[in-house]
Amino acid sequence: MHETPDISPDRKTVNREVLAGLPKVLLHDHLTGEPAQTPETLTAQVRAQLTELAADNVVYVELRISPELHTHGGLTLQEVVDCAVAGLDVPRIDARLILTAQRGRLVAETADLAVHNHGGKVVGFDVAGPEAESLAGHADAFRRLREAYVPFTVHAGLDGGIDSVAEAVQLGAVRLSHSVELIDDFRIDTEGFEGVLPGQVSGWVRDRHITLEFAPTLEVQLEAAEELGDHPLTLLQQLGFTCTVNTGDRAVAGSLTDQFTVLAEAFGYGPEEFFDLTVNAVRAAFITEVQRQDLLERVILPAYEAQDFEALDVEAAPVED
Numbered sequence: 483m484h485e486t487p488d489i490s491p492d493r494k495t496v497n498r499e500v501l502a503g504l505p506k507v508l509l510h511d512h513l514t515g516e517p518a519q520t521p522e523t524l525t526a527q528v529r530a531q532l533t534e535l536a537a538d539n540v541v542y543v544e545l546r547i548s549p550e551l552h553t554h555g556g557l558t559l560q561e562v563v564d565c566a567v568a569g570l571d572v573p574r575i576d577a578r579l580i581l582t583a584q585r586g587r588l589v590a591e592t593a594d595l596a597v598h599n600h601g602g603k604v605v606g607f608d609v610a611g612p613e614a615e616s617l618a619g620h621a622d623a624f625r626r627l628r629e630a631y632v633p634f635t636v637h638a639g640l641d642g643g644i645d646s647v648a649e650a651v652q653l654g655a656v657r658l659s660h661s662v663e664l665i666d667d668f669r670i671d672t673e674g675f676e677g678v679l680p681g682q683v684s685g686w687v688r689d690r691h692i693t694l695e696f697a698p699t700l701e702v703q704l705e706a707a708e709e710l711g712d713h714p715l716t717l718l719q720q721l722g723f724t725c726t727v728n729t730g731d732r733a734v735a736g737s738l739t740d741q742f743t744v745l746a747e748a749f750g751y752g753p754e755e756f757f758d759l760t761v762n763a764v765r766a767a768f769i770t771e772v773q774r775q776d777l778l779e780r781v782i783l784p785a786y787e788a789q790d791f792e793a794l795d796v797e798a799a800p801v802e803d
């Protein structure tokens with residue numbers, strides 16, 4: 483972890499305009515809109531979404547696309563990937579793809595697609611959908627991902643409980659999506675003075691720096707928290723979990739600037755918190771350490787420094803992976 487940036491108290495407030503101007507990193511954003519049927523419309527759909535993200539100063543995104551949702555027009559899974567990759571050529575945003583499988587559907591096929599395409603613009607794999615559908619039957623697919631060194635994230639712990647998180651972690655997930663139910667694994671230390679103690683699963687997630695991709699507005703909408711004030715983001719951060727903030731679904735959450743603004747209003751987050759969240763996102767991106775460091779030093783740091791938030795020392799952010 484990096485040192486807390488040295489930001490003077492009178493510089494702590496941020497408004498929407500400042501947040502909009504800051505470079506942002508987005509690890510969890512699904513391709514929105516109706517599934518495309520033709521190659522051209524799919525490429526255009528990807529390009530349009532990235533153009534919107536670039537306008538919001540998202541400088542790096544791992545866009546999620548679920549290939550199986552785009553085959554109705556006759557495209558093969560591979561053709562869907564090719565069409566999506568063709569739409570990534572948008573200026574001012576470094577865009578990569580994560581291939582998402584729907585639980586209970588084409589998990590193995592999509593995992594193999596990720597293995598086959600990994601190394602270029604496809605950087606990882608993901609599973610979404612109803613957590614009642616266990617992933618236990620897909621152990622071989624996850625083994626093939628691990629053997630090919632394809633990193634993956636899993637939607638787990640939104641409504642499937644801590645067992646769903648445990649399953650994802652044991653399969654080898656290096657990031658977790660929407661895992662608000664991690665707190666179900668906590669207990670209160672009634673004898674000592676340590677307060678809230680993570681259990682075996684949540685302790686592993688924290689101590690191994692498995693990055694949590696939260697999308698607070700979406701998670702409230704999905705009733706994982708009654709209101710934003712009940713969302714465990716701040717608690718998890720205080721306990722040392724590695725957290726990031728994302729849109730998830732922009733049709734619900736709006737832009738990443740919208741999501742940041744909501745956090746500034748609800749929790750009083752300022753430049754330190756947004757810098758911290760952004761660094762966490764960079765560190766967990768499915769790219770190389772050299773690429774992460776370049777993004778941090780060439781794009782993120784200079785922009786925060788230009789805002790005159792006081793010094794943000796990149797030297798105080800040692801590589802830890």
Ligand SMILES: [Zn+2]
Nearest residue numbers: 512610659730
């Ligand atoms: Zn998602």
